[in-house]
Amino acid sequence: MFVVAGxxxxxxxxxxxxxxxxxxxxxxxxxLKGDSIxxxxxxxxxxxxxxQIDLLGVSLWTxxxxxxxxxxxxxxCGADANEWKQDxxxxxxxxxxxxxxxxxxxxxxxxxxxxxxxxxxxxxFLGNGFRISTxxxxxxxxxxxxxxxxxxxxxxxxxxxxxxVGPLGIYIANSASVFVNMIALAxxxxxxxxxxxxxxxxxxxxxxxxxxxxxxxxxxYWLSFAAMIIIALTCIxxxxxxxxxxFADKEMPAEQAVAPSGVILLY
Numbered sequence: 490m491f492v493v494a495g496x497x498x499x500x501x502x503x504x505x506x507x508x509x510x511x512x513x514x515x516x517x518x519x520x521l522k523g524d525s526i527x528x529x530x531x532x533x534x535x536x537x538x539x540x541q542i543d544l545l546g547v548s549l550w551t552x553x554x555x556x557x558x559x560x561x562x563x564x565x566c567g568a569d570a571n572e573w574k575q576d577x578x579x580x581x582x583x584x585x586x587x588x589x590x591x592x593x594x595x596x597x598x599x600x601x602x603x604x605x606x607x608x609x610x611x612x613x614f615l616g617n618g619f620r621i622s623t624x625x626x627x628x629x630x631x632x633x634x635x636x637x638x639x640x641x642x643x644x645x646x647x648x649x650x651x652x653x654v655g656p657l658g659i660y661i662a663n664s665a666s667v668f669v670n671m672i673a674l675a676x677x678x679x680x681x682x683x684x685x686x687x688x689x690x691x692x693x694x695x696x697x698x699x700x701x702x703x704x705x706x707x708x709x710y711w712l713s714f715a716a717m718i719i720i721a722l723t724c725i726x727x728x729x730x731x732x733x734x735x736f737a738d739k740e741m742p743a744e745q746a747v748a749p750s751g752v753i754l755l756y
Contacts, residue, residue, distance in 0.1 A: 494659065495641030497723040502634045504716035505670070509627055512538045513707030514677065517689050519699040527702050531689050533564050534709055535624055540566060540691055550590050552691065554615070557581060561614035563690045566590035580695040581614070587692060615690040619680040626673035627713060633666035634720055641723075663723050670717040674710065681706055 512534035519529035530541040538552040552564035555573035565576035565588070572588040579587045640659045686704045693699035
């Protein structure tokens with residue numbers, strides 16, 4: 490049973506690790522104002538993402554999360570941190586200037602002519618506090634899952650003496666992992682519902698030149714959700730094993746022996 494629980498823990502670790510490292514926490518599409526055909530596609534995670542625009546040919550840009558003053562972040566297609574800062578300051582305060590970004594697929598560039606000079610509202614930016622909090626709780630969930638995997642391995646190859654290394658320790662690690670994982674998903678889900686479902690935090694929506702047609706939580710979010718469910722299921726084989734052990738101990742008759750003195754000994 491510890492083998493099954495250990496496999497579940499390893500799967501959960503892999504899923505949450507993949508969730509943290511992939512760029513599909515938000516997936517959205519948008520339409521140029523005054524048009525009816527969606528031409529903008531955006532997906533991103535906690536650190537980077539991609540933006541695709543289909544106007545007279547498909548162009549693709551890499552996005553990077555840049556966070557500035559006031560706990561606000563945007564996703565810039567700039568080439569380095571200096572250009573990300575320029576982009577952010579242009580849309581946040583009107584003091585910088587947007588950068589010219591070269592597409593990964595074509596020679597098409599995205600530059601000054603694409604923007605209106607509009608200063609965006611604070612609500613239109615990605616909240617850095619929500620982003621950092623989600624990352625912290627996901628990392629904690631991952632650490633507790635690793636602890637659970639280690640405890641399962643310890644119970645497979647040894648007979649632990651300390652209570653916290655045995656089944657109770659696995660229960661505690663799994664419960665803590667599920668709890669912090671749930672908090673992480675709740676934080677990101679609430680931020681999506683209140684802001685990210687209507688504001689993409691990219692230049693096209695910050696400049697009000699595009700409107701969002703559809704937005705959803707991407708597969709990265711659901712990978713973490715699946716990891717939380719699997720780590721909760723890890724408790725089942727442990728509980729089943731403990732139940733069988735208690736039943737076997739109850740059913741096993743005590744062996745009797747007679748000492749030379751005539752006293753009956755129970756074993």
